[in-house]
Amino acid sequence: MDLNNLKGCRNSKNRNAIIEILDSAIEPVTADYIYKKLRELNPTASISTVYRSLEKLTANNIVTKSIIMDSNKAMYELNRKTHKHYFICTNCNKMVPLENCPLEELEKNISKNTGFNITGHKLELYGKCSSCSK
């Protein structure tokens, strides 16, 4: 995370705090979650600051944005080196990270066959987690 190297960015307390909030979150979180946590540190912070920071952070690949099915909110998480996929429980909405990414070979094959220049992917598994399927 080279926080001081963001294109067209100055140092910002709010943005740094947002990164810390994301860093201490285990699962992807919503903008509103970040906003509430940020208000604990800076009671006058505004939701627009959250969105504007997240936009810069995603543009700089520090943060990953995703939108899960049947929800209209975006989820944000720190773009850690370890590539992650999630299992999402359709009952309790828990997001459980999976260990491995099985798609690297697949991507290579598809690139070859189609001429697409694949730069990333998203895989989500849906179903019921062990506690919800009881």
Added chain:
Amino acid sequence: MDLNNLKGCRNSKNRNAIIEILDSAIEPVTADYIYKKLRELNPTASISTVYRSLEKLTANNIVTKSIIMDSNKAMYELNRKTHKHYFICTNCNKMVPLENCPLEELEKNISKNTGFNITGHKLELYGKCSSCSK
């Protein structure tokens, strides 16, 4: 597509028209796209009818709803028997269906290892399509 077997549904011109619109669409489309097409047939149709129809259709597994990255709109497509995944161009937003689904074995393994009851998945590949990567 057993259109006459929808749970708690009567025959409806609008809903049938929506199915036809989805059927003639090659790619997943937005609710607004459907609304505009529907207005060509029924100029007084309303957007709420579109959403209400789509809700019933997804509940009955006639239609699949998905939300793609960096967009806040849902995309709808007819749930054809053939299981599909898409390559999505980050430049022109084109969605190109992929031929095979490579995840069936993977699901089995994860189910075994984690105890999750996996009922579905979503896989999207991102990058530049052949014309945009020129």
Added chain:
DNA sequence: TTGGTTGCAAAACGTTTGCATGTGC
């Protein structure tokens, strides 16, 4: 000084809902 950053309020956007009316069966 320059240009990114912030807070506030308002707007925009996709989607949902309440209600009264219409329609299939």
Added chain:
DNA sequence: GCACATGCAAACGTTTTGCAACCAA
């Protein structure tokens, strides 16, 4: 007749934007 379907307008929740003030470099 009953329950679903519809159009309209209003509401909703999330995200974006305009603007003036602020602050980092």
